Amino acid sequence: MKYYFNKTIKGTFEEVIDKVTQGLKDEGFGILTQIDVTATLKEKLDIDFKKYRILGACNPPYAHKALQAEDKIGTMLPCNVIVQEIEEGVFEVAAINPIASMQAVENEKLNKVAEEITDKLKKIIKKL
Numbered sequence: 001m002k003y004y005f006n007k008t009i010k011g012t013f014e015e016v017i018d019k020v021t022q023g024l025k026d027e028g029f030g031i032l033t034q035i036d037v038t039a040t041l042k043e044k045l046d047i048d049f050k051k052y053r054i055l056g057a058c059n060p061p062y063a064h065k066a067l068q069a070e071d072k073i074g075t076m077l078p079c080n081v082i083v084q085e086i087e088e089g090v091f092e093v094a095a096i097n098p099i100a101s102m103q104a105v106e107n108e109k110l111n112k113v114a115e116e117i118t119d120k121l122k123k124i125i126k127k128l
Helices: 013-026 037-045 060-069 098-102 108-127
Strands: 004-010 030-036 052-058 079-087 090-096
Touching: 004 108, 013 030, 013 052, 013 079, 013 090, 013 108, 030 037, 037 052, 060 108, 079 108, 090 098, 090 108, 098 108
Parallel strands: none
Antiparallel strands: 004 090, 030 052, 052 079, 079 090
């Protein structure tokens, strides 16, 4: 089982970020964090890196269910989605596979939450 699912799409970096953000919103997710990996590597290490952003997405009702089932699950939240440039005008969008990441947690109550979030994230990626 892969730990992510992905899709390659065309556009500008900001257009792709906007599409992903809207797709997440349509499925009840908000963006809690954005990490601009490109800018961070330039600032901290003076390395020029491709366009790469990590979006920390959260669906509050599901996060609440997961936290009620397993109080340490916050170590695995939020659900990360990346947008990275493959070549000019071509970007890969990849999302964590919650089922794969939750395999390490032995808690039956989390399985249903992981399955439902996986379905939502797959739907978002597919619609892009």
